[in-house]
Amino acid sequence: MEKNSLLIMRSLYPSMHESERKIADFIMKQPELAVNMTVAQLSGKAGVADSSIIRFCRKLGFNGFTELKINIAKNLKKPEELILENISREDSYPAIASKVFALSIQALEDSLKVLDPNELSKAVELLLNARRIEFYGVGTSATLAMDAYYRFMRIGLNTYAATDPHICRISASKLDSGCVAVGISHTGRTRDTVRAIEIAKEREAKTICITSYLESPIAKLADSLLLTSTSEARFMKEAVSARIAQIALLDSLYTCVAVRRYDSVVENIEQMTEILNETRL
The missing domain is CATH 1.10.10.10 (Winged helix-like DNA-binding domain superfamily/Winged helix DNA-binding domain)
Structure with missing residues (x-):
């Protein structure tokens, strides 16, 4: 690439x-x-x-x-792509929505360009061979960690998500060489997530880190580094489009693992579907 x-x-x-x-x-x-x-x-x-x-x-x-x-x-952007960051106070609601959608689409396209196929393959193999997988994320990354836990749990993997700073540290301290710790941080500088990955690495667990910044503290701790790329608009400093890209990346990992474990995955999904049908009207 x-x-x-x-x-x-x-x-x-x-x-x-x-x-x-x-x-x-x-x-x-x-x-x-x-x-x-x-x-x-x-x-x-x-x-x-x-x-x-x-x-x-x-x-x-x-x-x-x-x-x-x-x-x-x-790699120069086309003129129509340069409007993405120009959300202004004078924009109509439909115009703002159009720009937000365009920003998210651009984040997905840019993230696919920076995604290293070798790092993706390495991450998939780590997940496939893990005895236990833990996802760490705090703040806006907490929902991503929980969503990843839910997806991987549904296909039969032994997973857990920690989003409380104290629990992240304690849970990471219980890992060993047969485990994989996945840290999610847009900036790569979230102190609690970085510390959890540090502790996991000290316990000889393998680490997968998802971030938008190549030389961030969390990136330096990764056995497999998965990058996303976003350019946040003026009114979107909390990395809204970064979450979209990271969801797609986590979905990619999930799908790769599911394809490799197709038979057992189908069985687990059928069981889960039967159980969840009881909750639906």
């Missing part, structure tokens, strides 16, 4: 130094100008040294500025 430099910049942004952020800010705001600049021109506009531009390119995984520019040019 070909790299997308603009998505990589967004993912690495929180971990960048000041000079790197200046370069990223200019490129992400005016990519059309950046692709036609020299190193000297970009360094002048960003207010950094020429050498900082070269180091920035290498941080993103490119050999030099020319290679970076070519990649940016390939």
Whole structure:
């Protein structure tokens, strides 16, 4: 899968130094100008040294500025896509809804581009071989952890979800090398979730981490790192579209596991359906 430099910049942004952020800010705001600049021109506009531009390119995984520019040019958004973040107070309700839907669609498309197939395969194998799976998420990630627990439990896997900070820590401390801990954090910096994954790793459990930021604290603890990519609108700082992308990612993991365990999954689903039919009118 070909790299997308603009998505990589967004993912690495929180971990960048000041000079790197200046370069990223200019490129992400005016990519059309950046692709036609020299190193000297970009360094002048960003207010950094020429050498900082070269180091920035290498941080993103490119050999030099020319290679970076070519990649940016390939991944420039179409004009109609640039409206996604421009939700304003003057917008009508239907216009706001249209932009929110478009933002969620874009998050799904961008996340599929940054999803590493090798990391996805590794995560599926870890889940298939786990004696016990625990999902950790607090705040807005708590509902994702609970939903994942419910889905995997229904197909017969030994799972649990912890969303209370204290219970996350205690539960993680009971894991061992036969277990898998799944940490969900959009920023990758949620202290309670990161700590739970740290404890799980100390107990030799395998770790799967779902985040939007490549060099975040939780990403550094992952045996399998699954990235999502979102660009939050002005009025959506709580990562609304990130949750949409993470739901799709968790559904992908669930479906991959279900396909691999097809016969037992069908049996479990039939049993659950029969039980749940009693609750329906």
